Amino acid sequence: MSRGLFTLTSGMLTQQRKIEISSNNMANINTAGYKREQAVTNNFGTLLINKLRQNGIYETAEPLSEVSLIRIMEDNNTYHSQGNLDETGGSFDFALVGEGFFGINNNGTILYGRNGSFNLDDEGYLIFADKGRVQGEYGDIFIGTDKYEAAEDGSIYVDGEQIDKIAVYNFDNYANLDKFSEGLYTSTDEANLMEDAVIKKGWIERSNVDLAQEMSDIIASQRALQSNSQALKMYDMIMEIESNQIGRIN
Amino acid sequence: MIRAYYTATAGAKAYQKNLDVIANNLSNVQTQGYKALKGEFSDLLYTNISRTGENLMVGSGSKLLKTDSIFSEGAFLETGKETDYAIVGDGFFAIQKGDEIFYTRNGAFSVAEIDDELYLTLDGGFVLNSNGEPINLSAESEELEEGYELEKIPGVTKFTNNFDLERVGDSLFAIINEDAEYEVAESPDLMVGYVESSNVEMVSELTNMIQAQRAFQFNSRIIQVADEIEQTINTLKG
Numbered sequence: 001m002s003r004g005l006f007t008l009t010s011g012m013l014t015q016q017r018k019i020e021i022s023s024n025n026m027a028n029i030n031t032a033g034y035k036r037e038q039a040v041t042n043n044f045g046t047l048l049i050n051k052l053r054q055n056g057i058y059e060t061a062e063p064l065s066e067v068s069l070i071r072i073m074e075d076n077n078t079y080h081s082q083g084n085l086d087e088t089g090g091s092f093d094f095a096l097v098g099e100g101f102f103g104i105n106n107n108g109t110i111l112y113g114r115n116g117s118f119n120l121d122d123e124g125y126l127i128f129a130d131k132g133r134v135q136g137e138y139g140d141i142f143i144g145t146d147k148y149e150a151a152e153d154g155s156i157y158v159d160g161e162q163i164d165k166i167a168v169y170n171f172d173n174y175a176n177l178d179k180f181s182e183g184l185y186t187s188t189d190e191a192n193l194m195e196d197a198v199i200k201k202g203w204i205e206r207s208n209v210d211l212a213q214e215m216s217d218i219i220a221s222q223r224a225l226q227s228n229s230q231a232l233k234m235y236d237m238i239m240e241i242e243s244n245q246i247g248r249i250n
Numbered sequence: 251m252i253r254a255y256y257t258a259t260a261g262a263k264a265y266q267k268n269l270d271v272i273a274n275n276l277s278n279v280q281t282q283g284y285k286a287l288k289g290e291f292s293d294l295l296y297t298n299i300s301r302t303g304e305n306l307m308v309g310s311g312s313k314l315l316k317t318d319s320i321f322s323e324g325a326f327l328e329t330g331k332e333t334d335y336a337i338v339g340d341g342f343f344a345i346q347k348g349d350e351i352f353y354t355r356n357g358a359f360s361v362a363e364i365d366d367e368l369y370l371t372l373d374g375g376f377v378l379n380s381n382g383e384p385i386n387l388s389a390e391s392e393e394l395e396e397g398y399e400l401e402k403i404p405g406v407t408k409f410t411n412n413f414d415l416e417r418v419g420d421s422l423f424a425i426i427n428e429d430a431e432y433e434v435a436e437s438p439d440l441m442v443g444y445v446e447s448s449n450v451e452m453v454s455e456l457t458n459m460i461q462a463q464r465a466f467q468f469n470s471r472i473i474q475v476a477d478e479i480e481q482t483i484n485t486l487k488g
Binding site: 016021028034037090123129146147181211215 | 262296309472476487
């Protein structure tokens with residue numbers, strides 16, 4: 001089988017995966033705290049093509065050129081830039097301005113995320129969906145009411161008295177964050193508590209998806225996939241001639 | 251079928267539901283005592299689509315995670331009716347229907363004659379006063395001060411956490427959290443002859459509607475792109 005067939009197939013698979021990543025970005029345009037992802041393609045390395053030459057009883061190899069090996073996209077990067085801030089007026093909505101993550105205690109493990117759309121559970125603690133309680137500097141945050149104030153550094157005041165402060169964590173290296181689900185990450189690295197975090201109550205940070213970029217990426221990928229498939233059809237025609245026409249007598 | 255197809259479908263469905271929430275808000279822009287709803291999204295499960303053991307996690311779209319009520323105060327409309335009340339600040343009226351008690355901000359009450367007695371009602375339910383009893387307008391009562399008959403004034407119940415209530419329709423809320431803390435205000439702060447209108451902000455709702463429509467449009471474009479790719483693959487041979 002021609003090497004070219006597999007190279008083209010890998011090209012199509014790569015473009016398909018790129019489109020899958022872009023479509024997830026598009027579907028999450030309005031999701032709170034969502035960070036867009038971008039595909040990373042890289043060459044796997046090259047293979048030397050040699051020309052074998054009969055030299056008496058010896059066979060020598062004469063290097064001809066290089067051919068790139070099969071390459072399929074294997075990695076994607078998350079871009080942690082600030083998303084747009086949207087004023088919702090929600091009683092338990094928080095938005096982070098600048099770097100940092102909220103900490104959610106999910107049965108002992110801390111999950112990190114920027115989605116600040118919280119609620120109170122039945123016992124009055126601040127929670128995120130069904131994932132766990134939001135961590136403050138003294139553990140779980142008990143508010144108990146929806147009439148409270150929050151300062152820009154995350155301190156929570158009920159009846160004028162400070163009860164806790166929302167903890168904001170940061171990492172030295174974002175590359176070790178693993179996606180968990182629903183906008184949350186887990187990390188094996190140690191998280192540092194941020195001193196100068198800015199939190200706005202009643203606001204939500206929307207995604208940082210750039211629509212124009214995603215649309216043009218999708219169009220480029222789709223056309224690349226179509227060109228690959230056209231070249232694939234030509235290979236198919238060549239192989240048909242090889243298998244059916246060559247050596248035919250009549 | 252390629253994943254992008256399902257991802258974009260999930261996204262389109264989420265925005266369609268968001269549009270339902272926005273449409274409900276807009277249709278209740280004149281409903282007295284209505285509290286606006288807002289929807290929040292989340293992204294979906296991430297799975298590894300790599301075949302060689304490398305970590306390539308790709309998401310599967312988005313969904314409407316939850317809807318929350320916004321308990322801000324609506325504007326007060328002057329009606330001049332003596333049986334119209336508006337609560338200034340926090341709190342709810344208590345309405346008894348059968349054995350259950352519901353709570354509402356809608357103070358447009360009416361007078362009903364039952365067994366030759368006049369009761370203050372809302373939509374077939376009795377309005378309760380600060381003692382938890384149905385208000386009987388034709389009963390004798392002691393005058394407290396300056397003609398202020400406490401037993402004929404609707405009681406105001408204040409909740410520590412308004413989110414212990416859930417909507418049940420007809421501008422009514424019911425308690426869903428058994429451990430909800432609430433107390434009846436001793437001297438309710440009411441305005442007679444006024445009704446509280448809905449707290450829906452037209453501008454926000456229209457902006458959200460445009461956003462939802464555009465997001466829906468982009469997701470359906472992706473569905474089309476996925477379809478064209480399937481077509482390309484399908485015509486590879488034959």
